[in-house]
Amino acid sequence: MMVMLYQQGEREALVLQAYREELVERIGRAITSDGSVQPLQGLHLYRHSVPLERVYSVVDPSVCVVAQGSKEFLLGESHYRYDPFHYLLATVNLPSIGQVLEASKERPFLSLRLSLDPGIVSSVMLEAGYAPSSKPPGVRAIDVSSLDARLLEATVRLTRLLDSPAEAPILLPLIMREIVYRFLMGEQGSRLRHLTTLGEGSSPIARAVERLRQDFARPLRVEQLARELGMSVSGFHQHFKAVTALSPLQFQKRLRLQEARRLMLAEDLDAASAAYRVGYQDASHFNREYKSLFGVPPRRDMQRLREDALPQVSR
Structure with missing residues (x-):
């Protein structure tokens, strides 16, 4: 039994590594110079070949996934660092400070940001059996969590649409709904449900x-x-x-x-x-x-x- 569990763990680790390598390859091919692009509606890609000084901005409700390198967000006294093993979720428009920590010409910082539509989140919540709360939970509107296999695999499929522009208008909404569902089922579920309450304007x-x-x-x-x-x-x-x-x-x-x-x-x-x-x-x-x-x-x-x-x- 222990041998079987060990072998299964090894296979899962190899699959995760393959997904991470594919994410690096696809983002790197889609954005070849430093900066940012928006190849699909709501999908933003970033590339930086050197660590950056702090960037001051207002972060929108979105999920940020790093393919290579690492980045940190500062909000108040809190620091949120994420990398290829962790994603960042923000559910409110927040004035924040971001800083790319790890990047080089040989291994540039590569990441994506997917904007989150409160309407889509509400729809997925209802289909999954979650009734929107009339009272917003007192949870922080930003946090970092582990990027698990299912969420990583869905993110990779999202970037594959960059090579299929004819299919993107049809498949993009479906993959986005799947990603939202994965969030709802994970440790950030309560934070994502927070977005629907804030998005309704009743909060x-x-x-x-x-x-x-x-x-x-x-x-x-x-x-x-x-x-x-x-x-x-x-x-x-x-x-x-x-x-x-x-x-x-x-x-x-x-x-x-x-x-x-x-x-x-x-x-x-x-x-x-x-x-x-x-x-x-x-x-x-x-x-x-x-x-x-x-x-x-x-x-x-x-x-x-x-x-x-x-x-x-x-x-």
Whole structure:
């Protein structure tokens, strides 16, 4: 019996390794230079040949799978590292910090991100016998879990569609539903069910996140927002931080600073103008908070980012 179990374990390990190697080959063939592409609706591929500095962005509800290398997400005080053996699941739009940790020209970082549609998740839940909850669970909206054989195999089949553009419109929705089902049956099931509650717009936290994203440049009155959501101030703070790992004020500040950075880089605004556009009235206060998040003052940060964007031959 022990010999049979050992042999079965060896076979499963070989199958998993074959799937991982195929995932590397298919993503590497689909994106041959550093950057990102979206070859299919909702499917994003990434390639980086060197480790990256921290990238500040808003992560959408999605699943991220690494074929080669490793990456880390920072949310509040929590760190979420994932690699070819682990995937990351996010169920709410969150201002986060991402950093590619392992990458080289010989073994570039290769990954995919699959956007999650709350409607599809709700449909699969109902077919699987899960009734949507009217009250969102107090679970963190992002986490990392082990990538098991069935989920890895479905992910590989998803990338095979890159070679079958005629079949992709038919098979892509089916494979996406299977992937969602695998999540629901796994250790991230409760977190994924969380997405359906937030996606319906009936969740107080979902409404708060959406309000903050739309009105981040306006002054935040936590007491008024909590009252509009039918929650106490303490209850709102507790539930919001349980889901997003940030307080409402921290969430708003992240959105403001990331948008200010984008404005300075994309529209060539000076720090004072960008600060005013995102809701800051005091340029000194903006500079202090900007340096606290990004590590350097706005002007130095822009200089560094623009230098990094120049072709190597021009340096």
